[in-house]
Structures are given as structure tokens and as C-alpha cells.
Amino acid sequence: MTLLEVNDLHVTYAAGSGAPVPAVRGVDLRLDVGETLGLAGESGCGKSSLAAALLRLLPSGTTVTGDVLLDGEDVLTMKPGRLRAVRWTELAIVFQGALHTLNPVQRVGDQIGEALRLHAKGGGNVTKRVGELLELVGLPARRARAYPHQLSGGQRQRVLIGLAVACEPRLLIADEPTTALDVMVQAQVLRLLEDLQREFGLAIIFITHDLSTLANICSRIAVMYAGRIAEQGPNDKVFADAAHPYTRALAAAFPVIGDPAFRMRPSGLPGDPPDPRDLPSGCPFHPRCSEAIEICPRTPVELWPAGELREAACVHVSGAPVPR
Amino acid sequence: MSTAAAHSPRRIAWTRRRRAVSGAWREYRHHRPGMIGLGILIAVVAMALAAPLLADPSGLHVVTTTQNAAFASPSDFGGLGTDKFGRPVLTQFIWGARISLLVGLAATILAVLIGSVVGILAGFFGGKPGGALMRVTEWFLVIPFLPLAIALAAILGPSVKNLIVVIGITSWPSTARLIRAQVLTLKERDYVDRSRALGASDWHLMTRHILPNVSPLILANTTLTVPIVILSEATLSFLGLGDPQNASWGKMLDDAFEAGAVTLQAWWWIIPPGLGIMLVVLAFTLCGTALEEILDPRLRDRRRA
């Protein structure tokens, strides 16, 4: 059963002076109830803009076109009252747990309580419910009285997760939830998310630039580049045998422990992600692509089928006859 | 000219500084409020410098103006009217600019000089001597400025020199605190350690490394201290502590008030000196804010956002 359907989403930021910045340039997504999708890409590829667009959280002046159908209802055309009711109760975001993601002068328990009270999910005793949520994410209930600066990065991340599931949403967007954490804590947080996903049947969109964190938690993976999806497919297939050169480069950039050949293999991607206002012609990846051929700058790419339930936006996959 | 001389460290440093300054100026030109402030300042300074050409100084002395009508409005007398003694207000305004600007700039330089020295020494040396310096600074910060300045001025007597000294030695603490904070962060930078490893003396470190890096902050702070000093001078002069021989704009307002200009509604006497003070304060504030935005990278983002 389809929970989320995104059709041809475009997000364009207004710039103070100069040309507007197209951060998302036509993205389609589909997510079923309980399904988990990983969204990977470098900084600036548009993944966080995509996440913010799903709840209309972009700054005023930003142009958003397309549809975002949540259970059939288009979020982009909802009335403000309906939007505010839907936020957090149907779809919630787990933000990156930096120090200023939480209000520095409010106790974390009160910040969770605020969401419960707003959507009347306290069940009569908000304090008790807050305690239960904290324990759910592995924190003692009395930590509700703490201020954000008194918690470690990992603890803050857990608070954000507890806050996100407080109103029992069906879809969770995790935006770089493990990026600022060290490896041990990363593993704990990932395990927590997996447990919650299983227990509550949550659909999750897991956004990250670190492909390796998606290995266990997501059933499907989408890779974004320059505001568009470059490749989409089942987790194991995308990891083992990526169809798009960019995905291959992303996967190669992260070390595989125990693989002696890794050290010898050239890895890492040359160049920088393109400026959204000045994209290369044809395939936006071609200047950095090790497999670019003569037609790449001239051919507008779209997502072509690359196997069962897979697609990739690369001419090598398009099926059209090209010299290999 | 040998290549060696052209690329000497001194020469390179100065070229870099020149380029930084011209870069900053280019940015400043785009800052509308800053340019407006600069324009006002240039106009007022020009007027003050050209005072002998613009207004006959004999108009400042009571003996020469007794034949003029007292409290004459501009429509009757011309210019900006006359005061209680028949002296033309316009003449006093033009010559008063000199005193207000002189005290403003001189007292600011004095305050910033003391403040910077104390700040750099306190930040650089730390420990006991640094702590002691900061304790003294904090005490002076707590004492309310105006009562202290009033006390000092009352004791020393009213003169331009005394005003400069009084305001200068009561306004340095906030500069000292600001500079010290900056020096503390600069002290942690790597190049200070490396320089010390090479055998640099404290003096060398302070003058060649710390001072050039703290100069932009000193400049911005100076420009923002001038308005405070000018308002302080105006208040002290208004309270009767100004130099009667060399009347600043503040003193003009004191004279006006004492002479009953308020009751007589002699607006031509009341408005110009206050307006002058207000414009100069505004101008320095605009320039100072512009400088701060250009020199402090953090504030720059907010401007673009």
C-alpha cells in the first residue's frame, strides 16, 4: 500500500541577488507502508531540500512544484491548519543532533512534551508518556529534566528520535542522524532505528552521505546527484553491482575493512559537486565520470530501467546502442 | 632593484596589507549606509576645517556683537539668528564643530590607546599580571561613567584639555575588554607558537604578530567609540563642565538653556547644535557598523542572507 508518492518535485530557492538556485530538479519517489528507503548523495545534491519539501518546511520565497501525496493527500496544496495537524503525526523528521537542533534554554522533556500536548497524544499524563518515550530510546526517564547542552551527542540524537516517534507517525525521515557521531555511537543509533522500525512498522527515508550506514537498515536505495535521482534499486543489488558510475564511486570511497585489495584500488572522486546554477550540459556527472563517453555531454539523461525494480540515469544503461 | 629586496618579508607583508585595504574599501563603497555616514563626516569635517573662511570668528565674542539684536530669529537677522548676546548662532555652530570634533576624536584616541595597551598586555601575559589588569578594568566598568566623569571634571575644572583627559580616562575599559578577548584567541594560534620556537621575544610577538591582527578590531571599535564620546562630551558640557572660551555644540545648548531659550522658544538656537551632534553621531555609527560588517566575517553572512 503506497504511503508516500512524490511526483516530479522541483525545489528552487530564491536568491537575494542573482539567479535562483534549483536544488531539486524533478524527483519521483514511491514508498510503501513499512518500507525503508535510503537516500544517499554528497552535500549539496538536494537530499535535505527534498526532505524539508515533504513537510513544506522550506523558507518562504522558495518555489516548490510537483505533488507530494501522503496517503493520497497532496501536502503541497493542503490548507495551513491541515498541514500543521499532519506534521509530526503522519510524518516526522529526525534531524541531525547538533547542539542547536534543540532549543538550548528548554529542558528536553518539555520539548518532547510540547509535541505531545500539541497533538493531544499525551494520554492524560504527559510527563509519564515523555518518560516512556525516553526509555524507549534507551535513556533514563529522569533525563527529561536535562538541558540539551548537558547531554552528549549520542544522547541528543536519541532524544530527537524519541521526539520524532512521540506522535506515532507512519513515516519517519532521518536526515543524517549519525553524521556527527563517532563510530561506536553510530552503530547504537542505527540499531535503535532498526528496532523501532521493526516494532512500529515505520516507513523510513534514511538520508546520508555515507553509503555504508544504509547497508542493514534500508531495503531500497536511491542515489541523488545534482538535484536528481541517479540510481534507484534494491539494497543488495545497488551495493553489490552499482549501475551508475557515481554510485560505484560513492561506494568505493568508503573503506571496506579486511579487503586487502581496497588499499591498492584508486578511490575517491575527483572534482567537486557542481554548482546548481551552472550545471554541466547533458549528464551532470560527466566531468567527474571515469566512464564518460563522447555522447555524455550531449545527451539529456533520464532514469532508464537497469534490471528488476532498478533504474539508473546513465547512457550505459539506457539500452540504446552505444560504443562500450 | 634586486629581486631579493622586492620579495623581502617586509615588502610582501605591506603589499598584502595594501591589497587588503583596497579590497575592504571596494566592499565599503557598496555599503549604502556606510557611504552616507562617510559623506556626512566629510562634510562636517570640511566645514570645521574651513571655519575661518566660513564665519568671522569675531562673532564669537560678546564685546563685538553688542550692537546685534538679542534672540533674533533667522527671518529677522539672517543665517541662524542670534543668541542672548546677539552673537550669530551660525558662527557659533561652525566654530563649535571644531571643538566637538576635536574633543570627540582626541578623547577617543586616548581611550582606545589606553584600552588597547591594557587589553593587549592583559591578554598576552595572562596569569597574575593579566588578571590584575582585568580586575581593575572590571571595576572601572562598574562605576557609572557619568558620575565619575562629572566628579573628575568638577575637580579639574572646565577646559578642553581637561574634558579630553576626563573622557579619555573614563572610556577605555570597554575597549580593553574587547581587545583582550581577541588577543586571547590570537595567542592560541599556531604562528605564535612557531614564532616563539624560533626565539621571538615578547615584544616582537606583540608588535609583529598580535598587533597587526588586532588592528581591524581596534579600528572598528574606535569608530564606534567616537559616538559615545561625543555624546558624553555634549552631556558634560551641557551640565556646565564645558570650556566657556571654546564652546562646543554641547556648551551651546548649555548656554541656550541657561538663557531661557526654551521658554522663549528660540528654536534657531536650540535645534542646530543638537542636530549637529545627532548627525555626527549617526555618521560615525553608520561608518562603524559598515566597518564591523566588512571586517568581521561572521557578520558578513548575515548581510547576504
Place this chain on the structure above:
Amino acid sequence: MSARLVTGKLLGSVATLVFVIVFNFFLFRVVETDPVGSLFRGRNLSQSQRVELTKQFGLDGSKAHQFVRYLEQTATLNLGRSYTTNQPVADEIRRKAGPTIALVGISSVLSALFGTLLGIAAAWRRRTAADYSIQGFTMATYAMPDFWLGMLLLTTVGVGLGLFPVGGIVDPSSDATGFAKLLDQAKHMVLPGLTLTLAYLGEYAIIMRSSLLDTMREDYLLLARAKGLRDVVVRNRHAVPNALLPVVALAAINFGLVLAGAIAVEAIFSWPGLGLATYEALKGPDLPMLQGLFLVFSASVIVFNLIADLLYSYLDPRVRPS
């Protein structure tokens, strides 16, 4: 907020107060080498008169002796005698404190309140005409000398339009009592109060605006919106409390300034408070009076700084020792 924090700050304030008391003495006594001589400049004094006057004003004995006597007297709140009225300084101050407290108190509160509200309005509507006009207005009032503003108001509204009384605290010809008297006093307070309020609200507006602009970029506001809160609630419950912190810090500094500003403004409106007393003491100079007033001003600023400091610690959990 622990008792230890409060006691620590309290002790700090007491130490500063002691410093001020000591400094006060040296300021007025040590600088002046021949107080009696300069006071009675131009008059011939016989030796016995000189000795008598010196004793009367407590100027006899060595400096050290005088210092000890000064400390004893200050501890018992004996602040000497005024040179001009020969009344105890402490009494004069007691009498004149009330009007100043009323004027400065109300003006401080109003300038903080309206300045902060204007700052919030400007930040929330940034880059619109409202923002620019508020910025222009606040910059202009900040740049004006407060006493000049007083003179302008007095001349136009007071004398010119005759809307409000032009001086003093009560109408000397009336003998009203009770509520009618209070009303009369309030009417007299309008112009000086308006002057002080306008003069100092500018800085609050500027600081609040810039603080709120910084706060509005913070991530926790995004989180608050994502939770489903209305924009107004996001602003008032999350943005403003964080943005207020620098304003509270400013209030501490500003109180000293308003108090100082009151000196000139009271002079203009003949408001019978400590400011006017200072202005008149300057004419002498009435040194004991000035010394007493200096002490009172400094002590008030110290106390107010302490209150603001404690308030800030209460509002911002990050500065409390955990």
C-alpha cells in the same frame, strides 16, 4: 540555580562596592589639595575661622585620619554635610531619591518594553518598509543627546502647545492631596519620562532586532515548525526567549546610562530628584554632596547589575555551573 552561585555573585558585588567606597574618598579628597581655600576663594579667612571651617567639614587631621573617619561615617550612613545648605547629605539624598526612582524606574521599564517590541517587529518583518522605518527611528533617537530631546519636547509640547507642565513635580499653586496630587505628579512626569524613554529605547530595539535575526537562523526553529506549531508560537515560545538573552545583558548596562541621563533631563525639567541635585551641586562645587551622590549612583548600578546578572543566569541554563 544554586545558592552557591548566588552567594558568589553577591560577594563579588560587595567587593566592588567596597572598592567604590574607597575610591570615592580618594577621588574627592586626595585630588583637592586645599578644599577650604578653594571653596572660599576670594574671601579673607582668619586663621581661627579657617581651623573652625576645616573641622566642621571634617578636613582636619592627616589624610589617613580623614580616611578612617570617612569609613566610619559611611558605615553609619553619615555622608557629611552639604557645603551649600549645611544639611546632612544623607537627608538630602533621602528626600530626593523618590522622584528619581519614579522617573528612572518607569522610563527604564517603558524603554525596555517598547524597544524590545520594536526590535521584534523589525526583525520579523525584515527588509520591509516597517523594518527600515523602525531602524531609522531607533538610530535617530539613539543619536540624539537626551537633554536635547528634552529641550525640543519642552519647547514644542510644553511651552508651545501648553499640553503638559514645563517643570517641577507638582503645580506650586495647588494644594491638592491624595489621588489628585498623584495625578498632578503624573502629569508632570509625562515630558521628562517621555524624553528618557525615547532616548533609551533605540538601543534595545537595535540589540533585540539583531539578536532575533541571529536566532531566526537557528535549527531548533525548523524543528519547532516541523512539529506543527504555528509561526506565532514558534516565534514567541522558541525564538524570542533565546533572543532576549543579550537584551537582558544590555538592560544591566543601560540602567547605569538611564540613571546618568536622568541628571541632564531632571535639570531641564526641574524634576526635584537626585539628578537635579547633582546639577546644582556642580555649581559649587558642593563636594560632600557630589561625593554622596556618586556613592549612591555607583551603589545603585552595582545592585542593578547584580540583579540583571542573576536574572541572566536564571534565564540561560548554559551559564549555570552544573
